[in-house]
Amino acid sequence: DGGITQSPKYLFRKEGQNVTLSCEQNLNHDAMYWYRQDPGQGLRLIYYSQIVNDFQKGDIAEGYSVSREKKESFPLTVTSAQKNPTAFYLCASTSRDSAVTNQPQHFGDGTRLSIL
Amino acid sequence: AQKVTQAQTEISVVEKEDVTLDCVYETRDTTYYLFWYKQPPSGELVFLIRRNSFDEQNEISGRYSWNFQKSTSSFNFTITASQVVDSAVYFCALSGLSGTYKYIFGTGTRLKVLA
Numbered sequence: 001d002g003g004i005t006q007s008p009k010y011l012f013r014k015e016g017q018n019v020t021l022s023c024e025q026n027l028n029h030d031a032m033y034w035y036r037q038d039p040g041q042g043l044r045l046i047y048y049s050q051i052v053n054d055f056q057k058g059d060i061a062e063g064y065s066v067s068r069e070k071k072e073s074f075p076l077t078v079t080s081a082q083k084n085p086t087a088f089y090l091c092a093s094t095s096r097d098s099a100v101t102n103q104p105q106h107f108g109d110g111t112r113l114s115i116l
Numbered sequence: 117a118q119k120v121t122q123a124q125t126e127i128s129v130v131e132k133e134d135v136t137l138d139c140v141y142e143t144r145d146t147t148y149y150l151f152w153y154k155q156p157p158s159g160e161l162v163f164l165i166r167r168n169s170f171d172e173q174n175e176i177s178g179r180y181s182w183n184f185q186k187s188t189s190s191f192n193f194t195i196t197a198s199q200v201v202d203s204a205v206y207f208c209a210l211s212g213l214s215g216t217y218k219y220i221f222g223t224g225t226r227l228k229v230l231a
Contacts, residue, residue, distance in 0.1 A: 042222050043207070045218055
């Protein structure tokens with residue numbers, strides 16, 4: 001079955017620690033996205049990548065970093081500079097021509113990050 | 117600037133009641149897209165519908181229907197004869213050229229359907 005796999009489902013971070021959230025897709029999608037969801041708020045875009053080896057900051061990129069070395073993978077690192085990392089993180093993907101046809105984004109099951 | 121407003125934070129209905137979730141949007145684009153997603157307790161977002169700005173025809177899919185009105189910048193979602201399995205958070209989203217087709221999400225409406 002094609003889809004998006006996020007791991008782990010739950011993650012705990014200690015003070016001063018960087019943690020990496022995994023996102024893998026087998027949909028052959030070019031574009032991938034990371035969103036943050038806080039209670040009572042909509043999803044906010046952290047980073048996105050339209051093609052391998054290229055990515056752009058979203059609305060709340062500070063304290064986060066990403067890489068896009070493979071088409072299938074778009075890991076997100078929450079650095080120690082992110083002072084309030086507790087949130088639900090969702091990864092999404094869509095085909096490259098979505099800018100023209102605006103195909104819907106497909107989402108993973110999410111990772112819930114908490115501070116220890 | 118683009119904006120999506122879902123003024124209803126939480127709605128509770130009894131099973132079999134009809135319920136409408138409101139979505140109001142703002143955009144200066146003439147071409148744009150609107151989406152509805154469902155987020156069940158498990159967390160993933162499930163795509164429900166996409167509508168482009170040139171297609172104002174209402175759509176029905178089983179118990180779900182959508183009313184798109186450009187005159188009022190609204191894209192409302194109605195569930196007929198609600199069921200407990202409809203309990204979820206529902207998000208409306210907007211995508212357009214001025215935002216380089218990134219999604220702008222509303223804050224979501226939590227629907228609770230009581231047995």
